[in-house]
Amino acid sequence: MKRTLLVLAVVVLYVLHQDFWFWRTAHPMVFGFVPIGLFYQAVFSAAAALLMWLLVKFAWPSHLEREIEAKEQEDSPK
């Protein structure tokens, strides 16, 4: 379930990147000088960082980490 939600979040964020709704307008100008299209994409980047945090937190491939640790312990001189 957790994995499905994360996959869905990735797909949704990818779709949200195609923000055709701000395509032909610069308004509103955020802080008076940042066109909305640019501001949206900057916020998108922050959202991407948040999504990466969620992936790291809930879908980290820790089985690979454990495999390597076990191998390193095996290889290390007794």
Place this chain on the structure above:
Amino acid sequence: MIPAIVVFLYLAAVLYIGIFAFRKARGKEQAEDYFLASRSLGPFVFLFSLFGTNMTAFAILGSSGHAFSNGIVTFGLMASSSGLIIPLSIFLVGTRVWALGKKYGFMTPVQMFRDRWECGHIGTVIFIVQAVLLVPYIIIGIMGGGTTLNAISGGLVPYWFGGAIVAMVVMSYVFFGGMRGTAWVNTFQTVLFLLFGAVALIVIGAGMGGFRTAAQSMLAAPALAPLLTRERISPLYFFSYTFIPLSAIAFPHILIFCLTARKMGQFKKTVIFYPLCILAIWLPCVFLGVMANRVTDVPQIRAKQEARRVLATQGKNMAPEQRDELREQAAGDDVIMLLLQRYAPFWLAGLLGAGIMAAVMASDSQILALSTMFTEDVFAFYGGKRRFGERVQIQTGRIFIVLITLFAYAIALRAPETIFELAIQYAFSGFAALSPLLVAALFWRGSTKWGALASTLWVVIAVVAVAVFQHAVPAPAPGPATVVWWAGGWEALSRTPGGTAVFGFMPVVPMVIVSTLLMILVSMATSKPKAATIKRYFPS
């Protein structure tokens, strides 16, 4: 002259870091230490060096230049999509490649492919394709170094000498320091990049009297207002661009960097902070590039705008060569340097110039990656390591570094820069279309060496076809594309002012899709590796 002195001090610092890394590595004459820093990079160096490796001159010079001509679309097109796709691919592919590297001792992607698919010469074909696609980056790095030093010194340092200095410095620290030196230099450079964006924004913003007035006057000017929207770019083109960042993980130098982490946990910070690092560098550069259009007291910027205006209004009636000449005049790759020269105090312009040099000198990891690939995938694979030992293998790698740098410098002196800029465009699409190889090797038991070969050959054919097409059909003036092939009322193949369109998409889209299909279909029709080999990659 002061900015040039600051830049030379920066080059000396970079050289020192490389030599310091050499001293640190003394007594550890092992290939894994020289080429992968003994897989020992900590979280901070790993994040910054991996990020720095992927940021070329384009991150600062190209992004602002592209934004100067195309407006705010540059950020969504190249930065925010990369901020999603690149960390995601590092998370999915990079971590797995790291684990396999630790487990089986791989030092290059081709070593993994050879082992995974039980192949020899097919691996050599993949090596050749990767190497050919990578060489233009090294050449353009040296060209960028020559141009930047020439510009920063106000013409006192000639292009040939600037290029030679940059080539020598990069070659020296890669030669002596290997991966450790390259990673430390990249970390230092990334810190400079990150500072560059914020400082440049503040200084230039203050110099321009604040951005609010500039933005409002752009909105009021009919010729400039579209730069604050994305109406000049089609949504299909925008969508196509999200395929380009797939190239990042397929670049051998990025994948080799993934093998240098001490622990898998090192990837966590890299994956999370990658989008924020991109934001910190690209947002100020793109914004400044757009705002440069409101600068009226820099003659060079006005000349660029005039060239753009002539191209838009009279371009249709001009010969292709005249259009190309005007395109070159209108190109904005140096706008950020012009803004700094106009608005930053001398000493600060030097520091910011060093930041630009840091971006330009990103070819170090490509040089090292090529050397690693040559010594591992060719020299060691064909018996050199067994016959002559590891010490000779490292010496071979170092000789290769010298030869490839000299070769790149010789070409940089003779060939026009535009050729390599184009080659890099093709290389991005080519590496993106090679990414299905990695996904298939790591996630699909049924993939085979023949599927990998089919995808690789397709990439070669497609890259050559696009290059030949763009050479044969000249770029039209800004406006509608030249349609070369109609299919059922659809514009199947067109030559656009900026490249090629296939059913309205950039070529990278069909390249990736066909590469994926070939990998699937050919693998399904051919025999799989031994069960024991597959089990090593898919134990559960």
